[in-house]
Amino acid sequence: QKEVEQDPGPLSVPEGAIVSLNCTYSNSAFQYFMWYRQYSRKGPELLMYTYSSGNKEDGRFTAQVDKSSKYISLFIRDSQPSDSATYLCAMDQFYFGTGTSLTVIP
Amino acid sequence: SQTIHQWPATLVQPVGSPLSLECTVEGTSNPNLYWYRQAAGRGLQLLFYSVGIGQISSEVPQNLSASRPQDRQFILSSKKLLLSDSGFYLCAWSSGGIPPAETQYFGPGTRLLVL
Numbered sequence: 001q002k003e004v005e006q007d008p009g010p011l012s013v014p015e016g017a018i019v020s021l022n023c024t025y026s027n028s029a030f031q032y033f034m035w036y037r038q039y040s041r042k043g044p045e046l047l048m049y050t051y052s053s054g055n056k057e058d059g060r061f062t063a064q065v066d067k068s069s070k071y072i073s074l075f076i077r078d079s080q081p082s083d084s085a086t087y088l089c090a091m092d093q094f095y096f097g098t099g100t101s102l103t104v105i106p
Numbered sequence: 107s108q109t110i111h112q113w114p115a116t117l118v119q120p121v122g123s124p125l126s127l128e129c130t131v132e133g134t135s136n137p138n139l140y141w142y143r144q145a146a147g148r149g150l151q152l153l154f155y156s157v158g159i160g161q162i163s164s165e166v167p168q169n170l171s172a173s174r175p176q177d178r179q180f181i182l183s184s185k186k187l188l189l190s191d192s193g194f195y196l197c198a199w200s201s202g203g204i205p206p207a208e209t210q211y212f213g214p215g216t217r218l219l220v221l
Contacts, residue, residue, distance in 0.1 A: 004149075006149075036212075041215070042214060043215045044150075046211070088150070090150075094165075097149055098148060
């Protein structure tokens with residue numbers, strides 16, 4: 001079993017939709033949870049960073065961590081075509097999901 | 107502001123040839139530096155990290171090596187490339203605190219194709 005599981009997609013949504021991206025993990029010791037956005041042929045850029053359980057909001061993005069279920073989510077409200085990218089979850093800095101490819105259709 | 111550079115952007119090499127990828131960071135001192143490989147469908151795999159000049163930790167045994175000859179320079183090398191070395195190589199830096207709380211900043215990457 002991989003330490004971090006992420007559905008690779010691809011996920012395709014119309015512009016303006018709410019997007020939900022998720023990861024599960026197996027190591028209950030993880031404390032730090034990150035979401036990165038990676039455009040095609042570019043390096044990942046950090047979107048959200050959360051310590052322990054709870055929610056964190058930044059503009060149209062909300063990160064949610066449920067440590068009891070070992071489940072994290074990223075919600076994107078009012079999705080835009082510029083949000084089309086691969087989204088990677090990461091835990092404790094070094095443990096990455098495989099990424100979910102998202103396309104927002106105008 | 108801090109910036110991270112990687113080159114070359116794309117590289118096509120024959121099996122058995124040597125490799126040298128370079129990464130430099132500007133605008134910060136004594137960063138932690140990292141090399142990752144991203145293969146299709148497999149996510150990011152940490153290869154090496156360094157907390158200072160000449161200090162290299164290897165996470166995955168393989169035919170690659172890393173060196174840090176200067177504070178803000180990180181080099182990934184191989185004496186003989188394998189087909190399985192193909193992938194997208196990413197360099198990253200963080201501010202030198204203690205993992206796992208560190209935020210990493212990634213470079214633009216080098217796409218390596220071994221034929």
